[in-house]
Amino acid sequence: MNFALILFLITLATGILWLIDVLYARKLRAPGSKNPIWVEWGASLFPVILAVFALRSFVVEPFKIPSGSMIPTLQVGDYILVNKFTYGLRLPIIGTEIVGGNAVERGDVVVFRYPPEPNVDYIKRVIGLPGDTVSYQNKQLSINGVPVPRKAEPDYLHPDRMYYSKQYQETLNGVTYDTLNDSDAPAFVPDVARFPYRDQCRYDSNGFVCKVPADHYFVMGDNRDNSKDSRVWGFVPDANIVGKAFFIWFHWGDLGRIGSFR
Template sequence: MNFALILFLLLVASGVLWFFDRFHARKRRAANAPAPWWVEYGASFFPVILVVFGLRSFIVEPFKIPSGSMIPTLLVGDFILVNKWTYGIRLPVINKKIIDVNLPQRGDVMVFRYPADPSLDYIKRVVGLPGDRVEYLNKRLTINGEAVAIAEAGSYLHPDRLYYSPQFSEKLGAAEHSVLIERDAPAFVPQVMNFPQRENCTYTSSGVACTVPPGHYFVLGDNRDASADSRVWGFVPEENIVGKAFFIWFNFNDMKRIGGFH
């Protein structure tokens, strides 16, 4: 049972108590008589839960980064905010889009429900849009026959492991972002899953080339050799999209990380 469903059930339960107390129980109680404790407490939580549920479902939702697949953009332990409406207004819990707003763009950092297990939320960078031909061969990214611009940007020191990784500046869409690419790691994709529309992808010892199906997206982690992403488990369906990550609001280990990111 996910948190959105738990919050929805609490909203319904507290709302029933609030309406019961306001439109029925109060009329039957003696003047100035206190409400039963279970009614008073349950009904008092309804406005708070309603505001939290509305903000979290339609405006912005907090997430915590659990893995290092998006290093150096996002670190383990980063608490981030995700814009819930920029890709369309969706019904909470079932995540069904009811109002179109914008579509994901190349370079966006997107949160989505993991296609192999929709109870899990994943975060990756959007690389391929519907209809794109995406190739990641010999650790170079090509989209629709054009190599993505990339330049060396020194080394990145992993603070938790005290070792360096080669860092590069990559440009997808309008904004540049940093990626890590290990020179000694193999180019081929290990442990590929049997995902839907896998026939759209060709795997070789040099990497993978895929044509993104309609209504789907191809995503990669910025920590390219330490990320299980579309190369491994396939495409992200449009109905799995949760929102666009845009702000780091807290990190217990580094207060300087608070702020926006590309």
């Protein structure tokens, strides 16, 4: 469901009703008469809906984490906020940039329109920038031939399924975060799609090596063996970037998760 499009259409419809009321219908009503239903439930709501649409389109957007691909950084059911202007302002629906902003950086957690299905929003961590060579061999991440520093941490217990994953603290571009690996999961990437610039990637039994094309990014989930990401469906075009995730504002049953994340 394209909620942004639905909200835009509602804003447009109530805006038309508001204009009809202000420019024409209001002048025909007797002083002190009750507003008709289409004014009460349409035109009068326009300022509120317009404010919501503008806030969601250009400032901040709420997003709910639907899967475990970003565990342990983000849990299923986390409600997060996404900064819509840090990378520049974009037109709603079509995503065309109208005002420039900060560059996307390695280590950022971003929400983006899923390339195979642009109506669906995904969230992952940016690993590779345009021109980077990203390598993930035997579950060791390297950027441009340099291994990304990591150190082992205590195993992570998945409370929902009661099993342990290997946990590592990884540092990328000065950003420190935790990743998970499952010992019994293979290093190779299964079910690779035929995505644009697929020829920029080489896959083998130990993993992959990809050269990131211009105006694209390579993203991965922190739950490395339980995330379908750029390894499987390809690169994220710059035009698909929605914003930068920066705050957990709610989680049913675990209020302790409220706050920022890495």
